[in-house]
Structure formats: C-alpha cells, structure tokens
Amino acid sequence: MRITASNSGVAGHGRASGRGGFTLIEIIVVVIIIAIIAATAVGVSSNSAWTRVTEAGRRLLSDLSYAQNVAVTQQRTVYAIFDTTNQRYTVAYTQTPSAAADYVRDPSTGGNFVVQFGNSGTTGLAGVSLRPLGLGSGNKVLAFDVLGQPLVGNGTASPVLSTQSVTITVGNSLVSSSTMTVSVAPFTGTTTCTSP
Numbered sequence: 660m661r662i663t664a665s666n667s668g669v670a671g672h673g674r675a676s677g678r679g680g681f682t683l684i685e686i687i688v689v690v691i692i693i694a695i696i697a698a699t700a701v702g703v704s705s706n707s708a709w710t711r712v713t714e715a716g717r718r719l720l721s722d723l724s725y726a727q728n729v730a731v732t733q734q735r736t737v738y739a740i741f742d743t744t745n746q747r748y749t750v751a752y753t754q755t756p757s758a759a760a761d762y763v764r765d766p767s768t769g770g771n772f773v774v775q776f777g778n779s780g781t782t783g784l785a786g787v788s789l790r791p792l793g794l795g796s797g798n799k800v801l802a803f804d805v806l807g808q809p810l811v812g813n814g815t816a817s818p819v820l821s822t823q824s825v826t827i828t829v830g831n832s833l834v835s836s837s838t839m840t841v842s843v844a845p846f847t848g849t850t851t852c853t854s855p
Contacts (some may be wrong), residue, residue: 687780708829708837716829716839720852726750727848729763730803737763741791741799746777754800790826801843809848819845
C-alpha cells in the first residue's frame with residue numbers, strides 16, 4: 660500500500676498545487692527591500708555632492724592659508740588668481756604667471772600650483788564650480804603681502820577692507836546643489852569655510 664502526502668486541500672498550508680504566484684507577504688517584503696535600496700541610493704547621491712563640495716572647500720581653505728604662509732616666510736607677495744572662465748585657480752608670485760619660476764610649487768605634486776575644477780578637474784573636483792565674489796574684474800586676484808595681509812585687485816593690489824568670499828558649488832539647481840563659501844577676513848587674512 661502506498662501513502663502520499665498532499666496539502667493541496669488543506670486551508671492555510673501554502674499554495675494550491677499547480678498554481679504559481681506570490682503571497683501578499685512576499686510582495687510586501689520585496690516592496691520594502693526595494694524602498695530601502697532606493698532610499699540608500701538617494702542618500703549616497705546627495706552625500707556624494709556634499710562630500711565633493713566639502714573636499715573642494717577644504718582644499719581651497721588650505722591652499723589660501725598655504726599662500727599666506729609662503730608670502731610671510733619668503734617675504735614676497737603671493738597671488739591666488741581665480742580664473743572663472745576656465746574653472747581653476749593658480750597660486751603664483753606674479754599676477755600673470757607664464758614661466759615655471761612664476762608659480763608657487765604645489766607641496767602635494769611638486770609642480771606648478773594650479774588647481775582645476777569643473778569637468779576637467781582633478782579627482783574629487785570634477786563637477787565642482789568656482790565663483791569668486793568681490794575680487795575685482797577679469798581674473799579675480801587675491802594676494803597676500805609680506806606680512807600675510809590680504810590684498811585685492813588687478814595691477815596694483817590694495818588692502819582688503821571687507822571680507823572676500825569664494826563660493827564653491829556642486830550641482831546646477833537649487834534643489835540638487837551643495838555650496839560652500841570660503842571667506843578671507845580683512846587685515847588678518849584669516850580664512851574660514853562655511854555652508855549655508
């Protein structure tokens with residue numbers, strides 16, 4: 660005699676034989692998992708923009724402090740030249756550097772001190788845009804004299820009488836952009852980094 664077990668006719672014991680499908684519990688579990696993955700992906704995306712703008716802001720803050728220190732230790736004026744058209748800034752001994760000797764040496768690379776933003780930017784700075792405020796016309800120039808005092812202006816630089824700011828942005832809309840502002844205080848040249 661042969662005995663076979665079957666639960667097809669018993670209520671509450673799984674699916675009826677021959678019928679494929681998902682239970683309501685299985686569908687709910689899958690929807691919850693997809694929602695968690697989507698929320699994580701959105702968080703990582705916005706965090707990525709914030710991370711890039713923070714990295715760029717800290718880099719600029721560090722580079723301006725370095726330029727000020729070079730001016731004081733070498734007893735010569737050092738210029739930070741902001742080129743908004745080409746999305747880069749340069750740290751140099753002249754306002755229009757052309758030869759290698761005109762550039763301050765970048766301590767991290769040993770080469771000319773040029774930091775590129777935008778699509779052709781270095782790792783971490785791609786997609787980041789640069790906007791100097793209140794630093795004169797044309798190429799925006801911020802200089803530090805032999806005492807570390809900040810100066811502004813093209814041609815003959817004059818002492819900074821009000822806080823000078825450079826805004827760094829990742830993204831191109833109010834909803835999906837992250838910004839950071841690096842400011843240089845008058846007289847002391849103290850640099851600070853803030854986010855709105």
